Amino acid sequence: MAETTVASKMVTFIITRQDKPESQAYSETFKVPYRPNMNVISALMEIQRNPVTAEGKKTTPVVWESNCLEEVCGACSMVINGKPRQACSALIDQLEQPIRLEPMRTFPVVRDLVIDRERMFSALKKVKAWIPIDGTYDLGPGPRMAESKRQWAYELSKCMTCGVCLESCPNVNERNSFIGPAAISQVRLFNAHPTGEMNKEERLEALMEDGGIEGCGNSQNCVRSCPKGIPLTTSIAAMNRDTTKQLFKKWLTV
Amino acid sequence: MKGNSYFSRKLHSLVGIIPLGGFFIVHALTNFQAFERGPEGFQNGVNFINNLPLLPVLEFVLIYIPLLFHGIYGLYVAYQSNSNLGRFKYGRNWAFTAQRVTGVITFVFVFWHVYQTRFQVYMGNISHEELGSTMNHIASSPLVFTLYVIGVLAASFHFANGLWAFLISWGITVGERAQRVSSKICMAIFLLVSALFILSLVAFRGDEFKEVADAVTAVRSLL
Numbered sequence: 001m002a003e004t005t006v007a008s009k010m011v012t013f014i015i016t017r018q019d020k021p022e023s024q025a026y027s028e029t030f031k032v033p034y035r036p037n038m039n040v041i042s043a044l045m046e047i048q049r050n051p052v053t054a055e056g057k058k059t060t061p062v063v064w065e066s067n068c069l070e071e072v073c074g075a076c077s078m079v080i081n082g083k084p085r086q087a088c089s090a091l092i093d094q095l096e097q098p099i100r101l102e103p104m105r106t107f108p109v110v111r112d113l114v115i116d117r118e119r120m121f122s123a124l125k126k127v128k129a130w131i132p133i134d135g136t137y138d139l140g141p142g143p144r145m146a147e148s149k150r151q152w153a154y155e156l157s158k159c160m161t162c163g164v165c166l167e168s169c170p171n172v173n174e175r176n177s178f179i180g181p182a183a184i185s186q187v188r189l190f191n192a193h194p195t196g197e198m199n200k201e202e203r204l205e206a207l208m209e210d211g212g213i214e215g216c217g218n219s220q221n222c223v224r225s226c227p228k229g230i231p232l233t234t235s236i237a238a239m240n241r242d243t244t245k246q247l248f249k250k251w252l253t254v
Numbered sequence: 255m256k257g258n259s260y261f262s263r264k265l266h267s268l269v270g271i272i273p274l275g276g277f278f279i280v281h282a283l284t285n286f287q288a289f290e291r292g293p294e295g296f297q298n299g300v301n302f303i304n305n306l307p308l309l310p311v312l313e314f315v316l317i318y319i320p321l322l323f324h325g326i327y328g329l330y331v332a333y334q335s336n337s338n339l340g341r342f343k344y345g346r347n348w349a350f351t352a353q354r355v356t357g358v359i360t361f362v363f364v365f366w367h368v369y370q371t372r373f374q375v376y377m378g379n380i381s382h383e384e385l386g387s388t389m390n391h392i393a394s395s396p397l398v399f400t401l402y403v404i405g406v407l408a409a410s411f412h413f414a415n416g417l418w419a420f421l422i423s424w425g426i427t428v429g430e431r432a433q434r435v436s437s438k439i440c441m442a443i444f445l446l447v448s449a450l451f452i453l454s455l456v457a458f459r460g461d462e463f464k465e466v467a468d469a470v471t472a473v474r475s476l477l
C-alpha cells in the first residue's frame with residue numbers, strides 16, 4: 001500500500017531542550033515517520049507518543065505550547081531552522097532537513113520549547129492597550145470610525161502577541177529595557193480608535209518613559225518577521241511622530 | 255521636561271544632525287577646496303572658518319560638547335544592542351550593525367584626527383597656515399592615509415545612515431515608501447560625502463602641499 005512506502009521515510013529533528021528554567025540547555029535528535037502534510041506540531045505529538053531519540057535512547061517527551069493550530073493564538077512560537085515563527089503553520093514539506101527547533105531565548109525558557117511571554121502582556125498593560133468604557137451608567141454609542149481608517153487599523157488588530165518581532169529585534173535583550181515593536185503598534189491601534197483616542201496621551205506618555213519607543217534602533221527585522229504582516233515600522237514611525245508632538249506640546253503649553 | 259532615556263536618545267539623534275552633521279558637511283566642502291582650488295583654496299576655507307565671530311564659543315557649543323555627548327551616549331547605545339546578523343541577513347539589519355560599528359570607528363578616528371590637527375594648533379606646535387602641510391604629512395604616509403580613508407568612510411556612512419534614522423526617530427518619514435526613498439537619498443549622500451573627503455585626501459598628497467610645507471619650514475629656519 002502507498003501508506004507503508006511513505007511511512008518508511010523519516011524526518012529528522014534536532015531539538016534544543018532544557019529541563020528547568022535555570023538548567024543547562026542540551027540537544028537531542030529524533031527521527032519521526034513522515035506523513036503527508038504534517039507540520040512541526042504533529043511531529044512533536046509523534047515524539048510525545050514515542051519519546052525515543054535517534055540513537056534509540058528513551059527520553060522525556062519534548063514539551064511545547066500550542067492552542068489554536070491555525071496561526072492565530074501565537075502560543076506555539078519557536079525558532080525553526082533559525083527563524084522565529086509558529087510551529088503549527090510550519091509545514092514539514094517546506095522545511096530543510098534536519099529541522100532544528102529551539103525556544104525563543106529572548107524570553108525566559110520554562111522548559112524545552114515553552115517560553116514565558118509575560119513581558120509582552122505587561123507591556124500591553126503599561127501602554128494601556130485597551131479602551132476604557134466602564135462606568136456607572138450607559139454612555140451610549142461612541143463616535144464612528146471612518147472606513148478608510150478602519151481598514152488599516154484592522155491590520156494592526158491582527159497582532160497575536162506571539163513574540164516573533166521581539167525575538168528578531170537586536171535591541172530586545174538583557175542589556176536593554178526596550179518594550180518591543182508589538183506594544184508600540186498597539187498604541188497606534190488604540191489611539192486610532194475614536195473612543196480610545198480620548199486617552200491617547202496616556203498611551204503616548206507610556207512610550208516616552210525609559211525603555212519606551214526610543215529603544216527602537218531601526219533594524220526593521222520586526223516588519224520582515226511578523227507572521228501577520230503588521231506594518232510595525234510604519235507604526236513605530238507614526239508613534240515617533242506622535243510622541244515628538246506630545247513632547248513639544250508639553251514644553252510649550254501649560 | 256523629563257531626564258529620561260526618551261529625551262536623551264532623541265537629543266542624541268538631533269545633535270548627530272544639528273550641529274554635528276552640519277559641521278561634517280562644511281568640513282567636507284572646506285577640505286574639497288584642496289582638490290578643487292589647491293593650497294590657496296584650502297587656506298581660504300581655513301581662514302573663512304577662523305574669521306568667524308566668537309569662534310571659541312562656537313567650537314565648544316556647536317562641536318566639542320555635542321560631539322562628546324553624541325559619542326559617549328552613542329557608545330552606550332551600541333553596547334545595548336545585540337547584533338543578530340547571523341540569523342537575519344536583511345539589508346536594514348546590516349545597516350543597523352554597521353551604524354554601531356562605524357560609530358565606534360568614528361569615535362576613535364575623530365579623537366586621533368583632532369589630536370593631530372586642531373589640538374596641535376592649540377598647543378602652539380603649528381599655526382592655522384600650516385594645516386595644509388600637516389595634512390600633507392598625514393596623507394603622504396601610506397599607513398596613515400589608509401587609516402584616514404577608513405575613518406572618513408566610517409564617518410560618512412554613520413552620518414548618512416544616521417540621517418535616515420533621524421528622519422524616522424523624529425517622525426518625519428513614516429510610510430514604507432518614504433523610508434525607502436529616503437534610504438536611497440541617504441546612500442547617495444554617503445557616496446558623495448566620502449568622495450569629497452577621499453578626493454581631498456588624495457589632493458593633500460600632492461606636491462603643491464609639499465611645496466607649501468617646504469616653504470614654511472624654510473621660512474621657519476630663516477627666522
Ligand code: SF4
Nearest residue numbers: 159160162163165226
Ligand atoms: S506584531 Fe506580529 S510578530 Fe509581533 S507579536 Fe504581534 S503578531 Fe507577533
Ligand code: FES
Nearest residue numbers: 067069073074088
Ligand atoms: S497554535 Fe496558535 S498560533 Fe500555533
